[in-house]
Amino acid sequence: MATKPAAKRPNDLMGLSNDEYDRVLAILGREPSHTELGIFSVMWSEHCSYKSSKKWLKTLPTTGDRVICGPGENAGVIDIGDGDAAIFKIESHNHPSYIEPYQGAATGVGGIMRDVFTMGARPIANLNALRFGDPSHPKTRQLVSGVVHGIGGYGNCVGVPTVGGETNFHSSYNGNCLVNAMTVGLARADRIFYSKAAGPGNPVVYVGAKTGRDGIHGATMASAEFNEDAEEKRPTVQVGDPFTEKLLIEACLELMETDAIVCIQDMGAAGLTSSSVEMAGKGGLGIELDLDKVPMRESGMSAYEIMLSESQERMLMVLKPERQAMAQKIFEKYELDCVTIGKLTTTGHLVLKRHGKVEADMPVQPISEQAPQYDRPWKPTPKKPVIAAQDVPSHDPATALKTLMASPDLASRRWIWEQYDHLVRGHTVQRPGGDAAVVRLPDLKKGLALVVDCSPRYCAADPEVGGMQAVVETYRNLSAVGARPIAITDNMNFGNPERPEIMGQFVGCIEGMRLACEALEYPVVSGNVSLYNETNGQAILPAPVIGGVGLLEDVDLTVDIAFKDAGQAIIIIGETEGWLGQSLYLRELCGREEGAPPPVALGIEKRHGGLVRAMIEGGMLSACHDVSDGGLLVALAEMALAGNRGFDLTVPKEDDTPPLHAWLFGEDQGRYIVTAADGEAVLQTAHRVGAWAFRIGQTRADGSLTLDGRALISIKDLRAAHEGWLPSYMAQET
Amino acid sequence: MKAKVHVTLKNGVLDPQGKAIGHALDTLGFKGVGDVRQGKYIEIELAEKDRAKAEAAVKQMCEKLLANTVIENYTVELVG
Amino acid sequence: MKAKVHVTLKNGVLDPQGKAIGHALDTLGFKGVGDVRQGKYIEIELAEKDRAKAEAAVKQMCEKLLANTVIENYTVELVG
Amino acid sequence: MKAAVVVFPGSNREHDIVDAIERSSGQKAQLVWHSERDLPKVDLIVLPGGFSYGDYLRTGAIAAHSPIMSEVKKRAGQGVPVLGVCNGFQILCESGLLPGVLLTNASLKFICRNVGLKVEHSDSLFTRRYNAGDVLSVPVAHGMGNYFADPKTLDTLEGEGRVAFRYCTAEGEVNAEGNANGSARNIAGIFNAKKNVLGMMPHPENATDPKLGSISGKPLFDALAEALA
Ligand SMILES: Nc1ncnc2c1ncn2[C@@H]1O[C@H](COP(=O)(O)OP(=O)(O)O)[C@@H](O)[C@H]1O
């Protein structure tokens, strides 16, 4: 470090380490003012600086034919043809949601939408990935209720359909729930807005809601673990106002139709600080703000408070001077503030004035360029033994199926998605409940397939395999609806990175993701990192949540998971070895969370994905579903429920067919179940490309399920078990 | 006995409802309307005859259910 | 001056929120809880100095906007 | 058919309605911002779904006072057909064009799914392409669709044949099980006395395209397009 530790340092370094404080002294050549220290503190928080993760994030593939803009901007942008672009990102709101589930989740949705429309896209779909503690934990029910209510409350009001998501329960989330929200937007490829400032002298304009003392230091909170008194030290929670957000979307998009905007950036974590520093920093410019001009809803706010406030529904932009009046008029129509609060300068400094006094005067570039970067020590996760099917007890298939289908991780999520408006905008082709949501584009021809996925139990057991599996599962889900997987966004949810085991999980997951993205030509275009998801030293199961986006050139060709007709061939694509390590069967029926997770063969994933897509495009399939959690029989049961028709299943009598319970419930990767009127044609096509495909049965006219000719269970019973769990669990809500 | 509970947002917490109401009053032509805040008002019939006990119980209800003490304050008043 | 407005549901109007609160209190183990009704509590800052005028204005606000008199009653109280 | 769709701050299904109208009539409806005091000369006025003013205070209450609403009331009085869907229905009730109010769903939850809907009367401009007793499948998407009116008002509505739709099971049973939100007498939509104003909670506009599930809502727009051509 350049300077010796100063003799005098403030008692409260606001979360900065001693070394980091020294760095501040070196940059400024003097002691920071209170406001300046606050700015360094939030900008160098884990949340804003990615100081523990950047080294590893950089290894991910981020380019490709269809990538218009990869990580580094507010959201990623991909080319979807015909001059259209899809813009998307996922973001976590874990800590706020644990403290105040409704507002935490709601503001998470609001925040990620701003990241997307700030780039010029109209948000067309939202998704969310949720992780809650054990259902029997006293806090779980209330968190589920509040989070779901909050996501719906915000998304429904702004009129963006929430079309998909995933929800898991595990005791490791008892003290740290995960709330990851994803937004997908649509823009013209030549009308994308970035955050790089240009043009010294240009006005810096604040639009949207007024600033209050909401969530000051939220970014720092997201960068620290909880301890027992966290619930006491609650910072002011941000309250969302979806109505204002809706107006802000319309006003911004209307202004974006014109040539007024030089650059624009939402005020997310670290509010006015990060937006102004990032804009100026990217443009290599200075920025001067008169904080007295900031619209405020509380009196007596200090420079520090104004800069660090995380009030919601606000944006910062640089306008062409001659367009200010026009912008003003648009925002007036929507009854939103639109105020010039400063200008760009050539000084390279951020200068803040409040009541005529300079409260900060600091060089912009070093705030990001000299931000601390850590190569934290990490320890690889020890490999787990492979569990042989013979060593796992076999349970009656019908009982096992019913148990699994009613288990917290596999039970129907209808209770959740029916609280989300998933139909508004009138383009939802595949509603929640299938493999991926499909949203039609306004041209009525193309469609986007959207999904979020992650299996934390695999990641905990073997981070590399788990990271890889999360990526391929989204790839499979998109392929299963006939979409070409284009790119992903990722939300890395982990524990405390200062612990080498946790850092090892992070490094392993990233490596697995890297390998999968490279092999599948499926780059990462945006993402988010949430560390310190830990309470009293108890870390969460690592959750690198992947949000996948796929393209359907002809949306009418998509297929869903529902059985359609009686007597159709049921074919499995992909080999079944009967892998039970880390399976839900092992956990739910044998009470064991053990073993190595199923391996992922990237070449096979790619081949099978391509095959399924080609068959869907060729109109050969009537239904398609990937096989994942719970294995083959669970996948078949889901298809039966969706189509309200049963099936006859025949176990192959091959030499290498695994024991029945492993064949039915093993979680081998790379598999799809498809149905077709012409089963022979499917088998031939599959065999032609060297894919493993086997006819395992046929659909029925009625609602019974049979296994080798013996009755298994009726659809009615199955439905009652599957649909019953979550509503009856939540009915005990107080 | 009846408990009258008021649940209001803490100072400084954004009140989108209050804001919208204030704005609407303005549009309707009411002049001189300043800050508007909206809260909840809950009436609870209680079997309890003992005032002190009733008050303690209702406070507990507020802490546990009626108010979200992260962002809200509450007051309890007993009548009858 | 500040106006405190209470808007409550008329007798006979279904109050699903109140019912749910009553049910939840019961589940939480609070005994002897009878009817629960939820209403709104609105505070309005007023520039008006004249009490009578202020009261008249707030009553108008209630009639026009704050309450739906098909289902709701309101009361106005002025302080300060 | 020339139609105007009124957009309030917070409306969010205006384009869904515009699309549905276009599917049936081939014509694009005109969007009119709520602060206008004048409406173009049109054959149909629609108040779309959404969350005008965030549903704050009471659903529809603030929008009911928007400048445009005096003109909507005037036109309705002159007999111009007015359709209010979801938030539009809520606004019509708050503005007094239709009786009753919409309370929070009995479940206290927002609900988005297809529901059964029984056509009660086919003798209106809106419902003439249906037969009384038809059972439709139409999505709802609302948190406050629980129709309430005092018994006398309900009796009047029934007596004058002004109940347009009722919630029912998929099999057409009008009962508690089929009641999506706790509405009085399963009422999902009502007419004004002259039957030129229809308010309904379900979204017929989201059931007009075979690619998106049901087309149960299309006859409503077909009927309007035909009558107002
Ligand atoms: N795990 C990740 N993978 C890929 N990109 C990431 C990841 N985490 C963050 N990024 C990228 O880093 C940038 C900064 O992220 P963030 O601070 O969350 O953005 P914002 O301030 O717009 O919310 C974004 O471009 C984001 O996409």
Ligand SMILES: [Mg+2]
């Ligand atoms: Mg951003």
